[in-house]
Amino acid sequence: MEASLHTWLETEFTYFKVEELAGELAALARDDQDFILGWIRRIASTHITLAWQFGRRAPALLPRMERRLLEAWAVHTCDVFDRTGLQTALRVMEQVDSFDPAQHKHDAAGALFEDFAPVLGNFVCGLSGRRLRIEEGDKAWTDGERIVLPPLVAEFSDRDDNFQLAKVMVALAWAQTRFGTLRVDHAQIAAGYADPERALSRLNALETLRLSARIARDLPGLHREMQRLARVAEPLTPAWQAFAARLTRDDASIDDSLALLAAAYAEPESPRWTGQLDLRPDAVAAARAARLDKEKARLRVRLAELLEEQAENRASAASQDTHPPAAEVEPRDEGGQLDFDITLDGVPLAPPDDVRQLLTSVYLDFGEIPPEYLTPAGEGEYDPNLVFDRPEDPDAVWHGTYHEKGAELYPEWDHGRQHYRKNWCVMREKTVPPIQDDFYRQTLVKHQGAVKQLRRKFEALRDENRLDRRQTQGDEIDLDALVEALADAKDGREMSDRLFVRLHRAERNIAVAFLVDMSGSTKGWINEAEREALILLCEALELLGDRYAIYGFSGTTRKRCELFRIKTFDEPYDDEVKARISGIRPQEYTRMGFALRHLSKLLNQVDARTRVLVTLSDGRPDDYFDVYRGEYGVEDTRMALLEASRTGIHPFCITLDREARDYLPHMYGAARYVLLDDVRQLPLKVTDIYRRITT
Amino acid sequence: MNARTLDPTERLIEKEPYYEPVGEEIALFEAAYRQRIPVLLKGPTGCGKTRFMEHMAWRLQRPLITVSCHDDLTASDLVGRYLVKGGETVWVDGPLTRAVRCGGICYLDEIVEARKDTMVVIHPLADDRRTLAMEKLGQMLEAPAEFCLAISYNPGYQSVLKDLKQSTRQRFVALEFDYPSAALEQRIVATESGVSDAVADKLVRFAQMTRNLKGSGLEEGASTRLLVHAGKLISDGISPVTACKSAVAQAVTDDADMLKAIQELSSSVF
Numbered sequence: 010m011e012a013s014l015h016t017w018l019e020t021e022f023t024y025f026k027v028e029e030l031a032g033e034l035a036a037l038a039r040d041d042q043d044f045i046l047g048w049i050r051r052i053a054s055t056h057i058t059l060a061w062q063f064g065r066r067a068p069a070l071l072p073r074m075e076r077r078l079l080e081a082w083a084v085h086t087c088d089v090f091d092r093t094g095l096q097t098a099l100r101v102m103e104q105v106d107s108f109d110p111a112q113h114k115h116d117a118a119g120a121l122f123e124d125f126a127p128v129l130g131n132f133v134c135g136l137s138g139r140r141l142r143i144e145e146g147d148k149a150w151t152d153g154e155r156i157v158l159p160p161l162v163a164e165f166s167d168r169d170d171n172f173q174l175a176k177v178m179v180a181l182a183w184a185q186t187r188f189g190t191l192r193v194d195h196a197q198i199a200a201g202y203a204d205p206e207r208a209l210s211r212l213n214a215l216e217t218l219r220l221s222a223r224i225a226r227d228l229p230g231l232h233r234e235m236q237r238l239a240r241v242a243e244p245l246t247p248a249w250q251a252f253a254a255r256l257t258r259d260d261a262s263i264d265d266s267l268a269l270l271a272a273a274y275a276e277p278e279s280p281r282w283t284g285q286l287d288l289r290p291d292a293v294a295a296a297r298a299a300r301l302d303k304e305k306a307r308l309r310v311r312l313a314e315l316l317e318e319q320a321e322n323r324a325s326a327a328s329q330d331t332h333p334p335a336a337e338v339e340p341r342d343e344g345g346q347l348d349f350d351i352t353l354d355g356v357p358l359a360p361p362d363d364v365r366q367l368l369t370s371v372y373l374d375f376g377e378i379p380p381e382y383l384t385p386a387g388e389g390e391y392d393p394n395l396v397f398d399r400p401e402d403p404d405a406v407w408h409g410t411y412h413e414k415g416a417e418l419y420p421e422w423d424h425g426r427q428h429y430r431k432n433w434c435v436m437r438e439k440t441v442p443p444i445q446d447d448f449y450r451q452t453l454v455k456h457q458g459a460v461k462q463l464r465r466k467f468e469a470l471r472d473e474n475r476l477d478r479r480q481t482q483g484d485e486i487d488l489d490a491l492v493e494a495l496a497d498a499k500d501g502r503e504m505s506d507r508l509f510v511r512l513h514r515a516e517r518n519i520a521v522a523f524l525v526d527m528s529g530s531t532k533g534w535i536n537e538a539e540r541e542a543l544i545l546l547c548e549a550l551e552l553l554g555d556r557y558a559i560y561g562f563s564g565t566t567r568k569r570c571e572l573f574r575i576k577t578f579d580e581p582y583d584d585e586v587k588a589r590i591s592g593i594r595p596q597e598y599t600r601m602g603f604a605l606r607h608l609s610k611l612l613n614q615v616d617a618r619t620r621v622l623v624t625l626s627d628g629r630p631d632d633y634f635d636v637y638r639g640e641y642g643v644e645d646t647r648m649a650l651l652e653a654s655r656t657g658i659h660p661f662c663i664t665l666d667r668e669a670r671d672y673l674p675h676m677y678g679a680a681r682y683v684l685l686d687d688v689r690q691l692p693l694k695v696t697d698i699y700r701r702i703t704t
Numbered sequence: 705m706n707a708r709t710l711d712p713t714e715r716l717i718e719k720e721p722y723y724e725p726v727g728e729e730i731a732l733f734e735a736a737y738r739q740r741i742p743v744l745l746k747g748p749t750g751c752g753k754t755r756f757m758e759h760m761a762w763r764l765q766r767p768l769i770t771v772s773c774h775d776d777l778t779a780s781d782l783v784g785r786y787l788v789k790g791g792e793t794v795w796v797d798g799p800l801t802r803a804v805r806c807g808g809i810c811y812l813d814e815i816v817e818a819r820k821d822t823m824v825v826i827h828p829l830a831d832d833r834r835t836l837a838m839e840k841l842g843q844m845l846e847a848p849a850e851f852c853l854a855i856s857y858n859p860g861y862q863s864v865l866k867d868l869k870q871s872t873r874q875r876f877v878a879l880e881f882d883y884p885s886a887a888l889e890q891r892i893v894a895t896e897s898g899v900s901d902a903v904a905d906k907l908v909r910f911a912q913m914t915r916n917l918k919g920s921g922l923e924e925g926a927s928t929r930l931l932v933h934a935g936k937l938i939s940d941g942i943s944p945v946t947a948c949k950s951a952v953a954q955a956v957t958d959d960a961d962m963l964k965a966i967q968e969l970s971s972s973v974f
Binding site: 127128129130131132134135136137140176180228229230231234343345346362483484485486491494495498504508512 | 778780785786788791793840886909912913914916917919920921945961962964965966968969970971972973974
């Protein structure tokens with residue numbers, strides 16, 4: 010054990026004293042030892058100091074924390090390290106170390122954020138209103154756009170109760186946005202009192218009362234759950250009972266709470282309910298300020314666009330009236346659902362989804378749609394590029410300070426940690442700059458003979474319709490079989506019932522994505538062979554009518570993962586695509602996981618019975634400036650392939666690496682790859698292989 | 705206990721099938737019927753298309769022959785084929801031919817699911833020729849005035865690639881169906897399943913919540929049909945939360961997180 014600790018914690022350089030730790034661990038049961046050692050080893054692959062700190066603390070924590078929670082804590086620490094670095098990660102470790110067991114006596118039954126967030130994210134989406142995001146943070150609160158929840162909800166000794174409590178928090182946060190709590194400036198209101206903190210907490214309590222009553226009306230089941238969880242709460246004082254009487258009325262609004270605030274402020278005590286959220290006036294105000302102008306502009310631009318569409322539809326019939334175009338919106342808030350009737354220039358219109366979302370959001374901010382929001386934007390009043398989120402120019406991010414805006418984030422499997430690094434790869438799609446040259450024509454000339462042969466082979470593949478004779482059912486009579494059967498019958502033998510011909514039409518229903526290695530090592534011959542292979546492939550695939558897409562991939566470190574669009578599934582194989590194939594040039598390094606994950610996602614959006622993902626590569630996954638080397642890269646790629654397989658995609662790899670036998674069978678499985686010794690074989694072999702794997 | 709065998713070409717719907725009109729679809733259908741124009745019903749699954757057809761068949765007092773299309777449905781399956789019986793070959797009409805012969809209503813449900821080559825057999829029937837070519841018999845069948853062709857498809861559910869061809873869709877008068885308004889849907893659920901108005905109201909509210917999830921992980925929200933199923937279970941003594949779980953949540957998704965979220969929604973409403 011000591012020797013392992015020396016190795017994992019690299020004590021030769023770090024001088025960590027592992028002898029004491031080993032002694033402490035030796036006193037534990039074998040099972041506990043293995044658990045802690047396993048985690049030390051896994052965390053050490055992320056950062057040695059973190060692993061060392063974990064090792065020092067874990068033995069004392071184990072008796073009072075469930076393993077599930079210790080694991081969650083370890084993974085959380087690694088996540089924090091990934092996102093913000095060593096100092097904050099160490100702080101997270103210390104927090105666990107300093108925690109008071111009395112306060113955390115139910116932690117073992119706690120509901121973990123990562124477990125409840127996906128469920129409650131969908132839950133809150135089902136309730137009507139603005140789409141709210143769920144995020145992890147220190148406490149439970151909302152700014153009207155996101156709901157922040159703590160990493161662990163552990164107030165009760167029952168795990169399900171803790172989940173229900175998290176649900177109650179989400180529902181209260183939703184109710185705050187839905188029923189107007191966040192419509193006022195809390196900071197300004199609180200500033201009118203000698204003790205703003207106290208005023209704020211009283212307002213929060215009044216609002217929780219009011220919102221609970223709303224929930225009782227709209228979601229009675231949820232309200233019962235809230236009452237059940239709060240059964241030990243203190244009874245309300247007479248003053249608070251009086252407040253409650255007013256706030257539980259059907260028409261009670263934030264104004265009633267504000268009217269009662271002075272009286273509540275004077276009360277010596279303020280009740281606090283189970284699941285009550287914190288009120289964060291600064292965050293609410295900041296989110297609201299950022300939202301208002303943006304949404305006003307967006308709504309006005311969209312209204313102008315809708316009007317224009319409408320005018321086009323009526324084109325010639327339109328009268329030459331000069332009155333300014335007008336929009337009217339009638340909000341309907343009935344049966345718990347928000348909806349809007351829009352009339353544009355006197356014509357009723359079903360609002361498109363994005364417009365409905367905008368209207369909902371504006372309505373929640375004001376309790377109505379202010380008239381100035383309904384004036385369609387005039388010509389050139391707003392630049393739609395500024396108002397709407399447009400895709401960023403993938404190269405522009407490198408000119409200024411680095412940011413991840415507009416990029417897609419993908420996880421990466423950390424083999425050492427045995428866990429994903431969340432949102433690790435920063436991926437952007439780029440288009441290959443097309444090069445209009447003679448490459449396409451030259452390739453066809455160069456492989457003239459082969460092209461003819463290919464066409465023949467692929468045409469045979471296309472006509473898969475065949476007649477199945479002597480069937481028990483079918484569209485037509487098999488006359489030969491019938492004559493035989495009648496002769497048999499005359500002879501006194503039993504007549505066969507296989508008398509029909511059936512046309513067997515096997516419609517090809519295949520979608521295939523090609524992922525082409527564009528790493529620096531493909532420079533020269535390999536790059537040329539890859540491009541030739543793609544052209545021959547496209548020629549063949551056009552004959553078959555299979556849907557296909559071609560993407561290239563490359564990257565430098567996790568921050569710059571690039572996927573190059575050469576042909577999407579919807580694009581036709583035209584001159585532009587041919588020019589892009591010609592324009593494929595070697596780029597940086599071979600980071601494969603993100604590319605496989607992204608292409609799997611794209612493939613899964615295509616409607617096809619069979620989905621194939623073919624990688625064309627010249628070597629093992631490798632990223633020079635990063636941990637993405639050796640086992641790490643191979644294991645992440647393997648995991649990405651497993652994920653793809655789990656969704657029903659068939660991955661396949663064509664490689665030129667002579668050493669590939671060392672790792673490819675591990676990544677793809679024995680039969681899912683093929684190794685070409687000679688790069689010159691590539692163009693012809695690729696089509697041949699394609700034929701094999703799709704029939 | 706004996707199952708009855710019915711010949712659809714001779715059977716007329718006697719009892720009025722319950723149907724709540726949403727707009728002018730009944731008048732439109734009747735006008736199209738009189739003018740001999742085929743009808744295309746568009747709309748999400750379970751919103752009442754099939755029930756509407758039954759109602760129209762009852763109104764017009766014509767036999768209704770429904771064919772559920774699937775990707776192996778061939779032209780012969782619709783038109784008819786030769787069979788061998790006792791050493792003789794015998795021609796047997798397909799459902800489309802039977803409907804034409806008896807002047808009934810032929811309803812091809814989820815037409816997009818059928819093979820592309822199958823769809824062309826309905827083309828001459830769907831324009832002013834109103835004939836059905838029976839190539840194997842060497843005959844043309846001319847449809848009587850009473851015959852009516854109706855097809856349905858679900859634009860949200862069908863993929864772009866399987867979309868209906870322009871040459872097909874441009875032969876039809878299209879009626880668009882959607883989920884009914886909340887009040888109407890509540891009435892339908894209460895009438896069909898026998899639950900109280902209050903329960904029907906909650907069921908509809910729950911359905912709207914699931915429809916909010918469309919596009920955020922759910923392909924389609926709960927249909928009116930599913931609500932009626934849930935309502936029937938509730939009328940039979942099953943608790944509302946359990947009924948919603950079995951009849952709605954499990955029917956719309958298999959995803960564990962989504963299932964749990966939908967269950968939490970239903971337990972919040974009831």
